[in-house]
Amino acid sequence: MNNQPLLELKEVTAGYGKMVVLENISIKISQGDVVTLLGSNGVGKSTTLKTILGQTNIKKGEIVYKGRDITNLKTYDIAALGMSYCPEGRQIFGNLTTKENLISGAYLVKGKKQLKENLEKVYSLFPILKNRENQLSASLSGGEQEMLAMARALMGSPDLLLLDEPSLGLAPKLVELIAEIIKNINETGVSILLIEQNAKLALDISNYGYLMRKGAIAFEGTSEELVKTEKVKEIYFGIG
Amino acid sequence: MDYFIQQFLTSLGYGSTLAVLAAGYTMTFGIIGLVNFAHGEVLMVGAFAAYFVIQIAMLPFWAGVLAAVAGSVIIALLIERVAFKPVRGVGMITLFITSLGASTVIKNLTVLVFNDRLKPFPSPKFLEGSYQIGNIFIYKKIAFIVLITILICILLVLLVKKTKIGIAMRSISYNINIAQTLGINTEMVIIIVFMISATLAGISGIFWGILFGSVQASMGAIPVVYAFIASILGGVGNVLGAIIGGYIIAVGSSLLVAYLPVDLVGLKPLFAWVIFFSILIIKPSGLFKANIK
Amino acid sequence: MSSHKGLNKPIKYLIGIVIIIAILFLVNKFLHGFWLMLVLMFGINIILAISLTITNSWVGFFSIGHGGIMLAGAYAAAFFTVPPSLKRDILDLHLPSFMLNAQIGFVPALLIGGIFGTIFAVFLVLPAIRLRGFYFCTGTLGFNIIMATIAENLPNITNGAMGLREFPQYSNVWWVWGIAIALIYISLKLKKSYIGRAFIAIGKDQDLAEHMGINLLKYKIMAFGISSFFTAIGGVLWVHLILNLFPNAFGLILVFEVVTMIVIGGMGSITGAVIGAGIITFFAEVLSPFEEGFYFLGIEVPSLLGLTTVLTGVLLISVLIFKREGIMGERELSIEGIKKFFRSKKTKNNAV
Numbered sequence: 001m002n003n004q005p006l007l008e009l010k011e012v013t014a015g016y017g018k019m020v021v022l023e024n025i026s027i028k029i030s031q032g033d034v035v036t037l038l039g040s041n042g043v044g045k046s047t048t049l050k051t052i053l054g055q056t057n058i059k060k061g062e063i064v065y066k067g068r069d070i071t072n073l074k075t076y077d078i079a080a081l082g083m084s085y086c087p088e089g090r091q092i093f094g095n096l097t098t099k100e101n102l103i104s105g106a107y108l109v110k111g112k113k114q115l116k117e118n119l120e121k122v123y124s125l126f127p128i129l130k131n132r133e134n135q136l137s138a139s140l141s142g143g144e145q146e147m148l149a150m151a152r153a154l155m156g157s158p159d160l161l162l163l164d165e166p167s168l169g170l171a172p173k174l175v176e177l178i179a180e181i182i183k184n185i186n187e188t189g190v191s192i193l194l195i196e197q198n199a200k201l202a203l204d205i206s207n208y209g210y211l212m213r214k215g216a217i218a219f220e221g222t223s224e225e226l227v228k229t230e231k232v233k234e235i236y237f238g239i240g
Numbered sequence: 241m242d243y244f245i246q247q248f249l250t251s252l253g254y255g256s257t258l259a260v261l262a263a264g265y266t267m268t269f270g271i272i273g274l275v276n277f278a279h280g281e282v283l284m285v286g287a288f289a290a291y292f293v294i295q296i297a298m299l300p301f302w303a304g305v306l307a308a309v310a311g312s313v314i315i316a317l318l319i320e321r322v323a324f325k326p327v328r329g330v331g332m333i334t335l336f337i338t339s340l341g342a343s344t345v346i347k348n349l350t351v352l353v354f355n356d357r358l359k360p361f362p363s364p365k366f367l368e369g370s371y372q373i374g375n376i377f378i379y380k381k382i383a384f385i386v387l388i389t390i391l392i393c394i395l396l397v398l399l400v401k402k403t404k405i406g407i408a409m410r411s412i413s414y415n416i417n418i419a420q421t422l423g424i425n426t427e428m429v430i431i432i433v434f435m436i437s438a439t440l441a442g443i444s445g446i447f448w449g450i451l452f453g454s455v456q457a458s459m460g461a462i463p464v465v466y467a468f469i470a471s472i473l474g475g476v477g478n479v480l481g482a483i484i485g486g487y488i489i490a491v492g493s494s495l496l497v498a499y500l501p502v503d504l505v506g507l508k509p510l511f512a513w514v515i516f517f518s519i520l521i522i523k524p525s526g527l528f529k530a531n532i533k
Numbered sequence: 534m535s536s537h538k539g540l541n542k543p544i545k546y547l548i549g550i551v552i553i554i555a556i557l558f559l560v561n562k563f564l565h566g567f568w569l570m571l572v573l574m575f576g577i578n579i580i581l582a583i584s585l586t587i588t589n590s591w592v593g594f595f596s597i598g599h600g601g602i603m604l605a606g607a608y609a610a611a612f613f614t615v616p617p618s619l620k621r622d623i624l625d626l627h628l629p630s631f632m633l634n635a636q637i638g639f640v641p642a643l644l645i646g647g648i649f650g651t652i653f654a655v656f657l658v659l660p661a662i663r664l665r666g667f668y669f670c671t672g673t674l675g676f677n678i679i680m681a682t683i684a685e686n687l688p689n690i691t692n693g694a695m696g697l698r699e700f701p702q703y704s705n706v707w708w709v710w711g712i713a714i715a716l717i718y719i720s721l722k723l724k725k726s727y728i729g730r731a732f733i734a735i736g737k738d739q740d741l742a743e744h745m746g747i748n749l750l751k752y753k754i755m756a757f758g759i760s761s762f763f764t765a766i767g768g769v770l771w772v773h774l775i776l777n778l779f780p781n782a783f784g785l786i787l788v789f790e791v792v793t794m795i796v797i798g799g800m801g802s803i804t805g806a807v808i809g810a811g812i813i814t815f816f817a818e819v820l821s822p823f824e825e826g827f828y829f830l831g832i833e834v835p836s837l838l839g840l841t842t843v844l845t846g847v848l849l850i851s852v853l854i855f856k857r858e859g860i861m862g863e864r865e866l867s868i869e870g871i872k873k874f875f876r877s878k879k880t881k882n883n884a885v
Contacts, residue, residue: 053421079423087421093414096407104411107404108423156423275667326854333595336667337796338853344789345846348839355838461785465678468671506686513675520664520672 004067006031006191007052007083007160012061014051020059021047023216029160029208034182034192036202038226039212045195046088048212049162052193053085054078065160080108084158088165088195090145092152094138098129101137101148105155122151125181143174150178154185161185163194167201179205203227242375243498251494252487253382256389257447259486261463262470263396263479264440269468270477271413271433275336278319278343279441279467280460284350286312286442287455291361301364305446312442313435315346320434343464350457358456361449385447389483392443396479409433413477462509466490469516475526485527489515553714561706569706571818576709577770578810582794583720583803584763589792590800590863591729592756593736595666598658598673599764599791600783601680606650606765607772607782608684610642611697614773619699627689639703643712643769650765651758653680658761662753677788684780696779704774712770716763720803721865723759732756733801786842790817793849799859804866809859816848817841 007029015021021044029035037045050056052063054075062071070078079085084105092101102119109115123130126147132140137148146166153161166182167175175198182205186192196202203209203223211219211226221229261283268274289311290304323342327334363381370379400406408429411419420426444463449455466489473488474481493511500507519526564572581599588596612620612632620626621633637645657679661672684691691697723729731752734742743749772778790813798809820841852859864870 055417055420075417075420076423076425079421085418085421087418091415091418093411093418095410095414100407100410103404104407104419104424105422107408152422275671323850327857330857332666333670334853334857336595336670337792338850340789340792341846341849341853343846344786345843345850348842348846351839352837352843465671465674472668503688504686507682509678509682513679516675517661517672520661520668524664524668 005029005064006033006066007193008064009048009052010062010064012051012058012063014047014056014058014061016047016056021056021215022051024061025051025215025217027210027217029191029193031159031191032186032189033208034186034194034206036194036196036206036209036223037212038196038199038202038209039218041197043212044215045212046164047215049085049164049193049195052078052162053083079156082157082159083162084153084156084160085162086149086153086164086166088168090142090149092137092140092145092148094136096137097134098137098140098148099133101152102129102155105152108156118155118157122154125154125184126151143170146170146174146178147181150181150185154190158190160191160193163192165195165197167196167198175201244495246376247494247498248491249376249378250382251491252386253379253447253451254494255487255490256382256385257444257451257486258463258466258470258490259389259483260392260440260447261444262467262474262482262486263392264437264444265464265467266471266474266477266479266482267409267433268437269471271409272416272430273332274324275332275339275468277336277339277464278323278346279437280462280464281343281346281350282312282316282319282438282441282460283445283448283463284455284457284460285315285346285445286438287361287445287449287459288350288354288359288457289442290446290449291359291455294362295360305443308442308446309439310442312438312445316434316438316441317431319346320431343460347458347460354457356457358454361453361455363450363453367450381450385450388443388447392440393480393483400479405429405432410477466512469512472524473515473519473527475528478526478528481526481528557706557710560710564706567818571814572706573704573709573774574818575811575814576706576713577704577767577774578791578794578814579713579807580709580716580763580767580770581791582798582806582810583716584760584767585791586795586801586803586806587720587723587732587756587760590795590802591724591732591736592753593739594662594753594757595670596658596673596757596760597670597788597792598654598676600785600788601657601673601676601678602650602654602761602764603768603771603783603787604677604680604684604780605653605768606646607768607778608691608697609649609765610646610769611700611772611778613637613645614639614642614701614703615697616699616701619697624692626692636701639708639773642703642773643766646769647762647766650768651761654761654765655754655757658757659754662750662757677783677785681780681784691780694780696777696782698777700773700776700778702773702776704770709770709774712763712766717803717807724803724865728752728755789842790845793845795859796849797852797859799861799863801863802859802861802865804864805859805861808861813845816844820844 005028009025009027012025013020013023025048027035027048037048039045047056051058054070054073058071062069064070065078065081065083068081070081093104096104102122103115106115106118109118128144129148129151132144137145140148150163150166163182166178170178179201182192182194194202194206203226206223208222209220209226210217219229261279265276265279268276286308290308293299293307294301294304319342323338324335327338367381367384370377400409408419408424412424412426412429416426445455448459467486470485470489471482473485474483489512492515493508496511497505497508560572585596585599588594612628613635614637616636617634620628626633657676658673661669664672685694687693731742731747734745734747735749735752739749768783794809794813795806796809797812798805798807823837823840825836
């Protein structure tokens with residue numbers, strides 16, 4: 001077991017085209033962590049995830065994953081290294097059935113047997129998806145679509161899961177369920193980088209957090225520290 | 241009644257030509273939204289390649305088929321590199337204009353070098369003749385072409401619905417960025433779609449040669465428009481829909497003409513345009529499920 | 534001093550008009566054959582290119598139906614200007630007798646052609662105007678094919694594929710360039726006017742324009758109307774220059790050439806349209822002997838049919854890849870622009 005972090009962003013400055021959104025971001029995620037990015041809307045949280053995935057224009061700094069420099073890699077090559085993404089707003093493939101969505105998540109999985117195993121694994125985590133197997137995913141409810149998006153992201157057996165706003169628009173009961181599921185996923189060994197508007201939820205299930213403000217890291221610490229800190233309450237609920 | 245059936249059966253030949261062309265067309269249209277005006281020239285280059293191999297080099301027919309596929313794929317990839325890749329991301333209209341430019345250059349370059357006269361395209365001996373049932377003739381050529389088309393249809397539908405790459409194609413057409421995050425090498429899949437589309441165009445070119453007994457530099461100009469209309473008719477990105485659309489256009493215009501007075505026969509091309517405008521007014525998403533948002 | 538400035542403008546205009554008239558007079562007197570044809574085609578292409586700019590570049594509706602519009606206008610005028618001896622006696626066309634017996638002058642012919650072409654265009658394009666992007670585009674492509682097919686299949690009215698001939702030679706430097714210059718002036722003024730800016734606003738962001746209170750339908754029809762009117766007039770000028778008219782007269786090659794003109798020149802710019810028209814006209818006319826083949830010093834240069842179009846296509850693709858905005862982009866020629874251009878050249882030289 002080495003001390004090298006699973007994922008590290010070293011002073012990354014990035015954005016879209018000529019526009020700069022992130023300034024000098026440094027983030028570290030160790031194996032087994034659940035790390036959360038906090039901050040109000042528009043502060044660059046989603047952009048951070050997209051940057052890790054290689055979908056933005058990185059101007060400075062580097063990103064290292066499993067000891068490899070992935071700064072200039074294409075998105076699909078990064079995914080092949082064991083990283084997956086559950087985007088904000090579900091973004092499932094509405095033109096495919098539930099099962100087809102899951103198969104798309106298993107694009108890199110080799111062998112029919114392994115595919116079947118992974119399928120059964122996610123069905124045990126999200127039993128309702130099995131009932132909707134052959135239904136067109138566009139007709140699923142909001143909560144079911146969120147579960148599908150997460151399940152799809154797990155089909156590739158990732159080591160690192162990037163989760164963007166899983167609780168957005170979901171009823172409180174569902175939010176609890178999702179929180180449980182995220183904890184379960186982490187227990188199976190998947191590290192998680194989480195973005196969550198719901199600060200309480202986020203700090204409940206994560207062990208470390210970064211508070212972002214205007215494209216930069218304003219504050220970081222363990223979840224216990226963050227919960228107690230005035231700064232979090234102030235920056236988060238203050239100007240917003 | 242016999243007349244109707246005969247007209248119907250005969251028109252299935254051209255219908256198959258359009259169906260196969262439209263199937264390829266709708267695939268590129270569906271996956272990256274590309275309205276490729278140069279697809280007609282992909283057909284033409286394939287047909288010409290077969291012409292050279294069979295008629296000039298006197299090689300057997302199957303060699304001509306291989307040449308057609310090779311020729312179409314090569315020209316399609318060339319067009320993609322030169323006319324599409326440099327302007328990707330700029331906008332659909334620009335892509336359309338460059339495809340118009342590419343079409344013009346290739347077509348007129350061919351006219352320049354080979355002139356626009358009809359060149360004889362020999363069909364294999366085993367396709368000559370017909371079967372007769374009562375007063376109706378089933379031409380071997382047409383039966384052959386229709387059978388091949390049905391086979392292609394089945395293969396394509398299986399590809400798109402059942403295979404992993406088919407799912408990859410459909411997910412790219414819905415949301416290319418998310419598809420990439422799943423590890424799908426979108427660039428490679430798009431190239432594969434291009435190649436399948438070109439192969440289908442080459443086959444369509446062979447069908448044309450067999451049916452009409454000749455090829456010509458400007459042969460691609462009209463079919464490409466019909467392929468576009470068939471794609472819209474069938475729902476953009478829907479392969480089966482495009483195939484059915486191709487048949488509707490060919491069979492419909494043949495039947496229409498069969499029942500019009502002789503001097504109005506020249507209005508045949510208008511059928512497809514009536515269909516085009518009707519569909520856009522009545523059901524713009526196409527008769528069947530479109531494959532994109 | 535301000536009254537001094539106030540006096541200059543009308544005088545400038547007067548001097549300008551006198552100069553233009555003088556040039557046209559000289560051109561008319563001294564140019565013949567190849568050069569005259571070149572100048573006249575240039576003028577007609579300017580009219581076509583500017584008309585296309587209004588719909589395609591300003592309002593953003595990519596129409597490629599100008600061939601069909603020209604055909605409609607040309608036939609409409611032809612029904613009145615082709616001599617009765619041909620229409621009535623030789624061809625026995627089934628037209629109303631006032632048309633068969635008429636042989637009108639150019640002004641009414643232009644107006645009839647222009648109006649008829651506009652009516653046809655607006656009528657057919659209107660249902661398509663709700664369509665997006667390339668569905669609209671293909672619809673206009675269909676318009677070309679539909680018009681040509683109709684013209685070819687009504688031999689009792691249009692003489693079908695045999696076409697019409699014996700047109701009076703009405704198009705000359707005065708008419709062609711008079712209209713071209715008038716259109717340049719009108720369109721430049723239009724661009725700065727409220728209407729023109731409304732057109733461009735619709736082109737940039739339709740929804741935003743609507744929110745700003747611009748009645749989309751009204752302005753789209755207006756843009757199409759103006760554009761089709763002059764395009765149809767272009768068709769009338771054309772047939773009274775070439776002196777024959779066939780259903781396939783304004784086919785895809787011509788349509789494509791006009792599109793190339795506005796792309797090369799810069800989509801949105803009137804100056805660009807003029808420049809683009811000039812370049813393509815020059816190419817087409819210079820290369821046309823090569824297309825037909827000719828004898829050079831006793832050696833036969835073979836017919837290179839399609840050469841012009843190939844080069845036009847290559848030019849189009851090159852512009853789109855290397856300098857997408859074209860020569861002028863959306864800008865117009867202006868005194869400050871020219872001064873800036875030379876100033877930047879000077880500083881470059883000085884820096885060296």
